Amino acid sequence: MSGETRYVLITGANRGLGLHSARLLARRGWSVIAACRKPEAAAPAAEELRAHGATVVRLDVTDPESVTAAVHMVRNTTRKLHALVNNAGIFEHAEEHLPDAPAAITRDLLLTNAWGPLTVTQQFLPLLRAADGASVVNVTSQDVDPENLDGTFTGYCMSKAALNVMTANLALALRPDRIVVNGVDPGWIPTDMGGPDAPDDVTQAARTVATAVELAGTGRSGEILRAAN
Structure with a gap:
């Protein structure tokens, strides 16, 4: 991809980690499509x-x-997409305890955090294939690690666990297309979702997203990259 304009699409790019990642990748020379x-x-x-x-x-x-x-x-801008960052996600309204979680909230969590990234990846797949070496990055959460489970936020944890399985399976499915698929765990960062008191660094999280984006063409796939906070 040397000398070629590199295009990256970031969902949920108007705030939080998506906005920080868009700024950073633009500074690194990527042509950003902010969704x-x-x-x-x-x-x-x-x-x-x-x-x-x-x-x-x-x-x-x-x-x-x-x-x-x-x-x-x-497609009006480019016929190739070198990277896709599935960053858009929700956490708000995720009730802490199972009896208090309305079915509609759990459905919305699964739709936005798991089904949505799969749909976006599927529909943009022709553009990703055309890049002849592309990267898909799925923003996940440390909350789904077994050692971090505490009996709360079941719907949210389900949605991110599904996203992790999708990441691992697509890493295998898209290998013949030279598309690497990895996850990024940004930590608990001070965004609208994480809240102002979150202890981790959103700038470092954005750097980790950028690192995952730039794995395009390397063959390194199926991993969860964790921000070093």
Whole structure:
């Protein structure tokens, strides 16, 4: 990919880890396609990203028609996608104890955090294949590690555990296409999701995302990279 413009699409790029990762990758010379569910509601972030040379697209990972429309928009910019970061996710409204968790909340967690990344990866697969060496990065959570389970947030943990299985299986399935698939555990970082008192470093987490993105073409796949906090 030497000398070639490298394109990376990041979902949930208008805030938190997605925004930090978009800034960093733009500084490293990547052409960033920043995807967010409601660009008009994220106008300041969208304008900042455009100032970094990013393209902003509307994409709701839980809506297949929205994903299809985003694919068409990206095709107007590039016929190759060198990296995809499945960063969009939800945690809010995840009740702590199982009897208090409405079915609709668990469904939304699974749709957004697991089914959504799979749908996005599937629909962008032709562009990823065209890069002849691409990277898919799935943002996961340390909360699903068995030693960290404490009986709370069952729906959220289920969703990220499903994402981890998807990561491992797609790493095998997409190997013939020279697409590496890895996860990133950013730690507990101070974002809208993590809260202001989270102890870990969002800048370091973004560096770990960038490291995973830049594994494109290396063959290193099926891993969970953990931010060194």
